Amino acid sequence: MGGNAFLLSVLYLLVGIGVEGARRLWPSIFLQRLSLSLDSLPARALELVGLLQPLRTAYFDGRIRESVVRLVFGATTIVIIFLLAVVVGVFMGSLRSLMLRWTARR
DSSP: OOOHHHHHHHHHHHHHHHHHHHHHHHHHHHHHHHHHHHHHHHHHHHTHHHHHHHHHHHHHTTTSSSHHHHHHHHHHHHHHHHHHHHHHHHHHHHHHHHHHHHHHHH
């Protein structure tokens, strides 16, 4: 479970780095939209816990750099992926346990 979440996190972050690098070298509407779609997952999660507005305010006030915002978004994405892996793992383990108990009773 942890290995798959780690690989998914690495893949997501590598795609994000590739898109950001390409967006800076070859600016286009497609790459800008792709970058925004990758940022929507961590942005919504941060908004859900009330941390997006303070982060946005600090960025626009010049107190933090864009690289810090990217690090926060990356860390948030990793946390989301690991939480999803845990939830799916617990669900599948519970389902398997129920199925084993059900077949043992027959």
